[in-house]
Amino acid sequence: MINPKLKTYLGRRINEATVILSFRILLDNVINKGAHSTLTKAQIEAEFNRQHHKYGISTFRSDYVLRQSGNDENAISQRENQFFIKPNFIKGMDTPDFMEVAKCIDNYWDKLSAEQNRFLNDIQKQLENTLEIKKAFIKQMLLSIETRKKGQCFEVASFSILKVYLQNRGFELNRYSTVYSNDGGIDFTAQNAVYQVTTKLNKKKFQDDLKKVPLKYRIFVFRELSPNFDKKEFDNELILDYIGTTELIDYLNYLSERVNAERNLNKIIENILYEFRREYYVSQ
Incomplete structure (x- = not known):
């Protein structure tokens, strides 16, 4: 089961690359280390800069996670220098549910990337x-x-x-x-x-x-x-x-x-x- 709050969040944010990649990195941490796991900004930045090309965005900026914290509608929160997914966004979910969400995000961005590449190729072909x-x-x-x-x-x-x-x-x-x-x-x-x-x-x-x-x-x-x-x-x-x-x-x-x-x-x-x-x- 996907938590309703998380489902709403994904519906609004899945197409926002800088937001969803930051979330996706924290989600991987949850899958590997459990629902209460956290990451520092430096750890998020390192992973973000390893993956950002897949999402068609530039390298990490601190406000990508900072501006999400403190907003009730966002799934990411902060405690001192530790960032995490809010418990009320993943309540009632288990590892297979988290993996399903990760797959949903990956499929969306794989499809979008292919779509963008086709469009660029179509423009290029116009020159002929x-x-x-x-x-x-x-x-x-x-x-x-x-x-x-x-x-x-x-x-x-x-x-x-x-x-x-x-x-x-x-x-x-x-x-x-x-x-x-x-x-x-x-x-x-x-x-x-x-x-x-x-x-x-x-x-x-x-x-x-x-x-x-x-x-x-x-x-x-x-x-x-x-x-x-x-x-x-x-x-x-x-x-x-x-x-x-x-x-x-x-x-x-x-x-x-x-x-x-x-x-x-x-x-x-x-x-x-x-x-x-x-x-x-x-x-x-």
């Missing part, structure tokens, strides 16, 4: 296609293709198009964070402005983003506008411009009609591939 197929693929990334993280494809594709479009004019657009990272409202950066990206821009999202990065010029990038969003909202001294899918497709069409069209579209796809490798923390 005709110009029209490349263009159709990029457009689909903007409009319809989704990964498990909603909005990931749109953000990566919009950046890749804008990067090449601006690069051809002597300007550099950068993207340092990843989708759903704590980026402080900055998705892309240019010389004099930040870009704020969303799939569906509504009034609340707009107001929230406007409060971020105080007194900084910005450009909004979106897949679509909420029906009740008034474009007059863009009449703000901090907003330089806004870019929707209509403009992004116009830029894509422009790039695909130039003499160097093949190079342009290849660059866009190469940027998409690079950004998704960063999203998945795949080493190049």
Whole structure:
């Protein structure tokens, strides 16, 4: 039997790599040494850094376990420098139950890793296609293709198009964070402005983003506008411009009609591939 609290925790957290790997390490310790076993942060770190590539994440940071402690909804707790799985999350379970949970986590991440690798291979193969197929693929990334993280494809594709479009004019657009990272409202950066990206821009999202990065010029990038969003909202001294899918497709069409069209579209796809490798923390 799987403890109901643990089942709820897994349902919420199994897709969060830094959280679930920390838990998985403590679970192994429970399987090997019993329900009351503990590990120090240094012991978790050593094991984390041995396994992190399987979960597509970077090396250990102390807040991966520290921020979980003290929250009733999380399964990990701390006593002095010892970390452990809370007893009320594993109450009523025995070793076969713990092994079943471990297998469930491993199967989930094996499947996710294979899925990500297939997606990266699909992007790579686009470089071998005709110009029209490349263009159709990029457009689909903007409009319809989704990964498990909603909005990931749109953000990566919009950046890749804008990067090449601006690069051809002597300007550099950068993207340092990843989708759903704590980026402080900055998705892309240019010389004099930040870009704020969303799939569906509504009034609340707009107001929230406007409060971020105080007194900084910005450009909004979106897949679509909420029906009740008034474009007059863009009449703000901090907003330089806004870019929707209509403009992004116009830029894509422009790039695909130039003499160097093949190079342009290849660059866009190469940027998409690079950004998704960063999203998945795949080493190049």
